[in-house]
Amino acid sequence: MTEPLDRLTDRLLRAARHAGAEEADAIAVRGTSLSIDIRERALEQAERAESVEVGLRVLIGGRQACVSASDVSEATLDAMAERAVAMAREAPVDPNVGLADPSQIAQAWDIAALELSDPSDEPAPSALEEDARAAEAAALESEAIFQVEASGAWSRREMHLAATNGFSGGYGRSSRSISAVAFTGSGTQMERDWAAETRIFAADLPAASDVGRLAAERALARVGSRKPPTGRFPVLYDERVAASLMSHLLSAVNGATIARGGSWLREALGQPVLPEHLSYIEDPLRPRTGSSRPFDGEGLPTRRRAIVENGILTGWTLDLATARKLKMDSTANAARSTSQPPSPSVSNTELTPGTVSRADLVAQMGTGLLVTSLMGSSINGNTGDYSRGAAGFWVEGGEISYPVNECTIAGNLREMLRSLVPANDARPHLSNRVPSLLVEGLTIAGA
Known part of the structure; x- marks a missing residue:
């Protein structure tokens, strides 16, 4: 079972206090991305990545230090906290560093109103490939375009931030994109240009064929x-x-x-x-x-x-x-x-x-x-x-x-x-x- 990000930040803050930090804040980020690249009418690359990263900042007597890791085991988090505290004790004093006063921190917000994440499921690789192929085909409608590099991509990212001053909050983002680079000419007369579109919601994206045609139009306009x-x-x-x-x-x-x-x-x-x-x-x-x-x-x-x-x-x-x-x-x-x-x-x-x-x-x-x-x-x-x-x-x-x-x-x-x-x-x-x-x-x- 995937551990909620707020639990990760809580674990980091507990470890920081135990290691001797006077104040601390912790951030946890989880991301998933998927991309499909098409070149010369063939699938060039298909890539999917998942990651979890955590970061910890500790403050001791006007000194601060930051550490990060991609392993979230208990042993790693404890080691992060001990390392951060040791680094902070050797850092120069900066009277300006420090957490926000509790009276300054955000208390409530309407994350739904910001519409930062598309609730639909992760797209199938075939859907992204279809976008990339449609963009490529549209760009190649012009005989003067000899090559196109097209991509379809999707990502979703979540983050959570927590601090010893009482703040705790997080949100997620999503992104869906189509891009194309078109080439025309040859040798020293070769020209290229591009077009790309990115939206939070897949339904807001323009047609992939429009992206490909625009890349071709722009490349052809560069001739001469x-x-x-x-x-x-x-x-x-x-x-x-x-x-x-x-x-x-x-x-x-x-x-x-x-x-x-x-x-x-x-x-x-x-x-x-x-x-x-x-x-x-x-x-x-x-x-x-x-x-x-x-x-x-x-x-x-x-x-x-x-x-x-x-x-x-x-x-x-x-x-x-x-x-x-x-x-x-x-x-x-x-x-x-x-x-x-x-x-x-x-x-x-x-x-x-x-x-x-x-x-x-x-x-x-x-x-x-x-x-x-x-x-x-x-x-x-x-x-x-x-x-x-x-x-x-x-x-x-x-x-x-x-x-x-x-x-x-x-x-x-x-x-x-x-x-x-x-x-x-x-x-x-x-x-x-x-x-x-x-x-x-x-x-x-x-x-």
Whole structure:
């Protein structure tokens, strides 16, 4: 019989107390995953994995240590606790570490309202194979596509967190996905592109054939790619990559970065960082969204908050330790794994959408670069200087002219974010809802 996760965490906490821990928290994670890969019309790989992992953090006199294991026998848990306590006694003192006060922890939540897990049974491997084959067949409808790599996947994950301050809670997640990568051309003229869809509920997935056709369309659009001209031009980040631009803002307002003094936004609290009509909202309680959670990695109740409101930076992303160091309150943004202590991290975010389509922004930009793929990065965390490899399409006269690759786009994030013009094409099911974004005056290094 499978042991409930809350019993595992209780066993770990008892072992920690017995070993001499003053405070402790424990996390247990159980997961199952299944994936089917198709290549050249043949089954390439079928994989199923099951795992249970446990993690323990102990605190003694302002010192902490974390240990983890994938064996949940009594002997292993006892050894984990003894090892963690011994490590903690040798760790440096940090006055900011510690569990939440009991008055801070989440007391009740409606996990059903978040709809984080599909209650249907684990799909048969044949169902995932059918998805992958349908995606492959649709992509191969074009004779110019010579190869497709397609996959169907499913997973379910449960976690439980408990601590000596009285907190105890857990929840589960599920995921079903279809993906395809299509190839066209040959030699140095070979091009590839992809499409993928993931949902919590299998019934919400689009048709696998639609995924395959989109991958093929995107790959075929890359044929004939060449370098764009060098110069200073507007750049339009396609919705597929626009969230990466906002991720740099999230990194800059992360409490751990602020506490180290290494952020280009460290002096920007209460100042404009986006156009005044834009807000950037985190909502961990958004139903039917993959990153939603009722409590954070330290047991604090999560809530909707504005990271940026009407263009103004309103606060940092904080867990308990960084909040104490900065003499602020936690924003209930702690995340943790079985092997690492809590650290600040956001869940679901959304940037205010625009009122025009991506096509409207293409027309508005006149001449410039539409970016659909990014690679590599050079970001100066102290100054916000930005440089990334890119590929996409060159725009002339407000219309897409030809595909481009092997170019670099560069600018400064502070200036880039202040000039954002959003489209209205953010996909509602994504955890990070960011539409296509037009940025003025970046330096493009191409031909």
